[in-house]
Amino acid sequence: MHAIIAGSGLVGALTAFALKQVGIESTLYDQVDLVNAAMKSGGGPVVVEFGESGGCVLLACSALRVLRTLGLLDEVMAASSPSQYTTWFKINGTSRIALDAVKVSADCGETDPALRAPVQIMRSKLHSIFIQAYCDGVIAQFADGTTAVGDFLVGADGIHSATRRAIFGESTKAEFTGVIGHIGVVKTKEHGIDLKETLAFYIDREKKQMAWAFKVTEELGAVQVMTFNDPIPVEGEEYRPYSDLPKESTRLADMMASWGVPKHVEEMMRKSFRISPAAIYDLKDLPTFHKGRVVLLGDSAHGMVPNAGLGLLTGIEDVGVLLELFRHYQDEKDIPTVFNLYSKLRVPRGHNASLRSREMAKQYYTGSSGIGHFKLRVGIFLFNHNLMKYHNVYDCPAEVNAAITATL
Ligand SMILES: Cc1cc2nc3c(=O)[nH]c(=O)nc-3n(C[C@H](O)[C@H](O)[C@H](O)COP(=O)(O)OP(=O)(O)OC[C@H]3O[C@@H](n4cnc5c(N)ncnc54)[C@H](O)[C@@H]3O)c2cc1C
Ligand SMILES: *[C@@H]1O[C@H](CO)[C@@H](O)[C@H](O)[C@H]1NC(C)=O
Ligand SMILES: *[C@@H]1O[C@H](CO)[C@@H](O)[C@H](O)[C@H]1NC(C)=O
Numbered sequence: 319m320h321a322i323i324a325g326s327g328l329v330g331a332l333t334a335f336a337l338k339q340v341g342i343e344s345t346l347y348d349q350v351d352l353v354n355a356a357m358k359s360g361g362g363p364v365v366v367e368f369g370e371s372g373g374c375v376l377l378a379c380s381a382l383r384v385l386r387t388l389g390l391l392d393e394v395m396a397a398s399s400p401s402q403y404t405t406w407f408k409i410n411g412t413s414r415i416a417l418d419a420v421k422v423s424a425d426c427g428e429t430d431p432a433l434r435a436p437v438q439i440m441r442s443k444l445h446s447i448f449i450q451a452y453c454d455g456v457i458a459q460f461a462d463g464t465t466a467v468g469d470f471l472v473g474a475d476g477i478h479s480a481t482r483r484a485i486f487g488e489s490t491k492a493e494f495t496g497v498i499g500h501i502g503v504v505k506t507k508e509h510g511i512d513l514k515e516t517l518a519f520y521i522d523r524e525k526k527q528m529a530w531a532f533k534v535t536e537e538l539g540a541v542q543v544m545t546f547n548d549p550i551p552v553e554g555e556e557y558r559p560y561s562d563l564p565k566e567s568t569r570l571a572d573m574m575a576s577w578g579v580p581k582h583v584e585e586m587m588r589k590s591f592r593i594s595p596a597a598i599y600d601l602k603d604l605p606t607f608h609k610g611r612v613v614l615l616g617d618s619a620h621g622m623v624p625n626a627g628l629g630l631l632t633g634i635e636d637v638g639v640l641l642e643l644f645r646h647y648q649d650e651k652d653i654p655t656v657f658n659l660y661s662k663l664r665v666p667r668g669h670n671a672s673l674r675s676r677e678m679a680k681q682y683y684t685g686s687s688g689i690g691h692f693k694l695r696v697g698i699f700l701f702n703h704n705l706m707k708y709h710n711v712y713d714c715p716a717e718v719n720a721a722i723t724a725t726l
Pocket of ligand 1: 324330348598627
């Protein structure tokens with residue numbers, strides 16, 4: 319079988335690699351000019367340089383399990399750093415609340431201690447691991463876009479997916495939330511910035527101001543500031559870094575200073591060597607993730623607000639499920655069965671993640687400073703003490719086996 323994949327972002331690239339494990343070759347398309355990159359290789363292996371863009375992402379155990387299945391875990395682990403605690407503060411760095419993510423993962427059923435700590439990794443680094451795994455030793459086929467023939471089409475073209483709009487209509491367009499994120503990447507060690515927390519959120523609920531700080535490695539940090547009423551970047555150009563760096567970093571750092579964020583967080587933005595804007599969109603829940611020979615994975619199926627750190631995790635689970643389904647059903651005539659089961663498994667999970675992300679955004683953006691923060695403290699207390707489940711570990715092979723058994 320042969321697949322056509324629209325979108326070679328994180329999920330598209332990983333899908334190509336996963337399908338290869340079950341003997342399905344793919345042709346990857348993207349908006350960026352892949353043909354040129356392939357031509358320039360002069361017949362050698364194609365290594366597509368997508369450039370440094372974006373900030374860092376957090377991956378929890380359900381996604382790490384898929385990477386383990388695909389044999390990519392060690393490489394991802396080596397390029398990332400674990401984050402035991404997720405912390406929340408008032409905007410000025412007081413009133414710390416901490417979630418013990420390692421304990422919570424164990425309570426939620428993660429049996430492998432190595433996977434309990436979520437990891438933080440640069441988005442661009444993760445992308446190059448996925449792309450290079452797929453291209454390893456062979457020349458990736460990047461078609462010129464005129465003709466494409468495949469047994470099925472994977473829409474992995476992100477939250478603004480043209481594939482999704484083509485099969486389900488323009489009413490499935492993503493909606494702008496009014497929030498713009500600005501993501502800076504900074505050489506913390508070089509600038510003497512000491513990060514005590516690996517992952518910290520600073521929130522002023524009343525003024526709807528928020529800053530996030532990540533420790534990515536001993537050398538690198540990422541900082542993200544969320545604002546309302548900033549100019550909207552061009553759709554699809556969210557992760558393209560600003561060219562006028564000193565102007566942007568000064569503007570954003572000065573703004574953060576006026577909010578009263580801790581000095582080191584402001585410094586992270588001021589000293590950033592790259593800043594990318596990300597307009598925050600949300601997507602209405604889709605009743606199904608496939609139609610005919612077309613299947614949606616990642617943000618194209620369930621783009622969500624980034625507040626719970628679940629977007630990519632959910633997309634990587636999609637890849638894990640599709641892989642396990644194709645292990646069971648290897649014939650082209652089984653494609654309808656594969657896609658039906660895929661939707662059956664992934665739609666509720668996708669909706670759940672979108673809902674949790676919306677609820678987290680609501681918790682950040684509503685309520686008074688005192689009461690909102692207190693409610694968050696109570697919630698985190700319940701999770702830390704296993705009085706409420708923070709998440710449930712999703713094991714793709716087990717989920718797929720159960721779904722197949724149910725059809726027999
Ligand atoms: C600020 C921010 C922070 C985030 N933090 C986290 C986090 O900590 N943890 C987490 O799990 N998730 C996080 N997410 C979500 C995560 O980034 C996304 O879920 C993830 O990038 C989705 O991957 P994707 O491959 O589906 O889509 P994308 O990464 O959007 O990739 C889509 C690809 O498709 C291409 N494309 C678009 N249109 C077309 C077309 N018509 N034809 C061909 N190609 C096309 C694009 O060029 C792109 O390469 C965050 C998101 C944001 C905005
Ligand atoms: C931090 O902010 C809180 C809430 O606005 C305020 O009560 C507190 O006094 C501030 N603390 C410092 C050290 O600025
Ligand atoms: C959805 O989330 C709720 C609460 O976290 C959980 O009880 C339920 O099992 C989840 N459903 C799926 C399909 O993951």
